[in-house]
Amino acid sequence: MTPILARLVALTDEAQTALGGRREVPVxxxxxxxxxxxRQLVDGDAAVGQERRGDSEPAENDLYLRETNGGHSLHISGTHFQIGLESDGFVLVDRGSACGTIVAGRRVGGHRRGGFARLRDGDEVVVGTSKSPYVFRFAVDDPAGLGHA
Known part of the structure; x- marks a missing residue:
C-alpha cells in the first residue's frame, strides 16, 4: 500500500518565512x-524543525513554525493544531490555541477551547485569526482518494 502523503503549502510570504523559506512541507x-x-525571534530569522529539548522530554510538535512578529501580536500558539488521519479522511484539531485556526473559512477553536474540522484537499488553513498572515493550503497526494470531497 502506498503511504498517505499530504503537504502544507505556504500561500503568503509570511507563511513561507515561517517554514524557513520553504514553499511547502510534507505531512x-x-x-x-x-x-x-x-524562542523570541527577530525579523528574517526563521526556520522549521524540532525545538531543542532534553533527551527525556518529547517534542511537542512535528513542525515548529517561527513567527516573526515585528512588535505585533502573536498568531501561532506553542501547541496550535494537529492534522489527523481517520478512516474516512483528514481532520484538523485545534489543540487549545489562543487565536484558533480557520479551515476553509470556518473558525475552529480559539480562546483555548480547542475544536476540530474535516480537512479536504485544497482547503485553506489560516493559523490564528482572520487577520493572520500565516495562510497555507492543505494538499493531498493520495491515490486512494482520501481527503477529496
Missing part, C-alpha cells in the same frame, strides 16, 4: 502536530 506522520517555536 506524512499521524497525528502531525504544529506549533510556534518558543
Amino acid at each position: 506524512s506522520r499521524w497525528p502531525f502536530r504544529v506549533g510556534r517555536h518558543r
Whole structure:
C-alpha cells in the first residue's frame, strides 16, 4: 500500500518565512502536530524543525513554525493544531490555541477551547485569526482518494 502523503503549502510570504523559506512541507506522520517555536525571534530569522529539548522530554510538535512578529501580536500558539488521519479522511484539531485556526473559512477553536474540522484537499488553513498572515493550503497526494470531497 502506498503511504498517505499530504503537504502544507505556504500561500503568503509570511507563511513561507515561517517554514524557513520553504514553499511547502510534507505531512506524512499521524497525528502531525504544529506549533510556534518558543524562542523570541527577530525579523528574517526563521526556520522549521524540532525545538531543542532534553533527551527525556518529547517534542511537542512535528513542525515548529517561527513567527516573526515585528512588535505585533502573536498568531501561532506553542501547541496550535494537529492534522489527523481517520478512516474516512483528514481532520484538523485545534489543540487549545489562543487565536484558533480557520479551515476553509470556518473558525475552529480559539480562546483555548480547542475544536476540530474535516480537512479536504485544497482547503485553506489560516493559523490564528482572520487577520493572520500565516495562510497555507492543505494538499493531498493520495491515490486512494482520501481527503477529496
